[in-house]
Amino acid sequence: MVYVSNAGQPIILPLWVLMAALIITGLVVKLLFDILTDNRKAMLSYVKELEQTNQDLEQYAYVASHDLQEPLHSMQSLVTLIELEFSDKLGPMGNKYLSHISAVSKRMSNLISNLLTYSRIGHSEEIQTVDLAGILDKVNEDLSELLKTTGATIERKTGLPVIKGFPTALGQLFQNLITNAIKFQSGDNKPIIQISAEMQSGFWLIKFKDNGIGIPREYQSQIFIIFKRLHTSSKFPGTGVGLANCKKIVELHHGSIWVESEDGKGSEFCFTLLAE
Template sequence: MTGDIQQPCTRRLSTWTTRRWLRVGVAASMAVLTLLGVTGAWVMGRTQSISNNLTDVRSPSLSTAFRLETALVNQETGIRGYGLTGIKEFLAPYRQGLADQKAHTQSLGELLRGDTARLNDLKAVQDAVARWQEAVAEPVATAPPGSLSSLAPGLLANGKGAFDEVRSALENQQGGLRADRAQARADLQSTVTLRNWVFGTIALLIVVLAALVFEGLRRGINRPLEQMGADARIIASGDFDHPITPTGPADLRRLSSEIDFMRRRLVRELAFTEEARLRLDAQAADLQRSNAELEQFAYVASHDLQEPLRKVSSFTQLLQRRYGSQLDERADQYIDFAVDGANRMQTLISDLLNFSRVGRVHNAHQSTDLDKTLKQTMSALSVAIEETGAAITHDPLPTLVADPSQMVMLWQNLIGNAVKFRRPGETPRIHITAAPEGELWRFTVTDNGIGILPEYAEKIFVIFQRLHTKDTYSGSGIGLAMCKKIVEFHGGTITIDPDHTNGTRMTFTLAPEPPQLPSPCATPEATRAEAEQAR
């Protein structure tokens, strides 16, 4: 039966959260501390009350009773001296004793207010004194000196018995006051002892309460969190199958369960990611092998295409020179078409080879002065610049870590396009700027040419995409695609400024140091083909 009662209680406690445990613990601690505080305050008040009664009532009452006794003794001494000698100077102590008696009696009445037993003792003293004064003291004090010889002996003889009653009343009064003071001292001592025990118990209970709070926090919060942290460290070390054991209050158990659910979810995601990574690795290996084969095919094919094209062009020109006089005008036109097609095919293959070499063959990064590469480009384009009278200006250009050959190709394509696509009858004006932008450098190449419509901003950077026919403007359609590839290889982007009018403004960025990219595979056959083609 007891076990059946304990199990529901245990189940109810297991549903308590950390907040509820803290609330109950704080409420219980406050109740205990409040009880201890009230008990301590009562003990302190009791001690203070007894101490005040001892110092303000009992001790002063006993002292005043002694002074009252002294005043009455002085009265008796004065009366006895006057009665025996008849000298009036002996009445001075009596008169002073009366005044002191009145004052001390009044003081005792105020000190003993509310204390019926001691007030009764005081009244007994006053009554005995009144009887002695009425029977002895006043008759002697008021009698003339001449009549004392006959009255004094009888009065003094009767006065001894009356004053003995006064002494007895005084002794009773002082005995009661001594007993009260002794009782007050005993009460004070017992109260101080009780106070010491109470405050010692309070200190002990505070220590025990602090120990219980510490142990409760350790068992209810620290230990579950340490267990959770240990499980998390095991999982972080690589054992993802290690479960997180729920312990502690209900909210910490829920947190552990949620973290364990997240662990299981991550395990599933990691398994899926690992499977996907293996698939991607296999696909990347296949793609790398395919790219290597395609590169080898492209290089060998392009190299092998050069020789037939050269033969077509050479033998067609020989045919024209040897048999030109025997052929009509239409045959000469056909021969010109064949030679022009072969030459354009050679140019296209050469440009395509240069495009494929970007980032693969030309990959010698070093400190490059862009001012110097720009001068080299202008020297290479000097004929076109002189024929058109182009005016090229530029801001100071920075020194970056880049491939010098690619920078020359970049400037050559951008400036060559600016010169080529000029407005008819207008001198080309080209200006180049450079300015830092965050961690990059931003460059612009602005001209006053025919311009590019915004809808073609993306198309012009696609290989073989042309906006004009070959009869209007010559070229292979690879130049801007090569610029984009060079810029991206150096960690930047390139685009046209759609807000610029009256010409074209090409804007691109370059990183101070290009990102580290894996070197593409180049087959020995392709490398030999390129070397032979370069020769």
């Protein structure tokens, strides 16, 4: 091999230098390759572990909610039996205690079935081509009674895309966001929900904007946690699962969800869904 020096003189490298250079290069390449494969192996095993943990957690929630319902149902039946057979002997306080037992066991049963629904999101359906405009039509139809009684209007600011996803889950996402926008209003304010979609680097960014009570900044990160509630049930009844479900559904479609809002000035729920 011939190199040219600064002065323009050709330099002949001895063969052993070339050989040594080749061997060293080879070793470095091999070392890099080993490091990369090791890292890749380690990464793959982490991913596997993570998937397993997720599966275990879902399985756990599912089994737990099933098994927890059983004794609760027996408890409810026994309370009913006591009420039927001994109500007249219990006096007003005894009857009050019983009706409280009924009420709390019903609440617990609700919490458990909500937990079950949460753990099952996306499990019972196949991924398919979904027209979000059609999903919105369907939700509109299902909620027609509620929309009428509350005087709520839904405005489509743009068209909605077609994506690959889980139709039932996406319908639930839309329905949760719309019913929240209708529910969290002050006084007899007429709810207005504006829906828009835009493409942003491979994802659809979809926004549900409302004219409701808004969410103070300090609570905005907490609202997606399951069973987290910001209001007492006398003001706004609920179990605190709606937005947790929304988050899980969006994440199932490789997106993320957040809210932009100020206290008293309405909320804008934004989420992304992977585009085809």
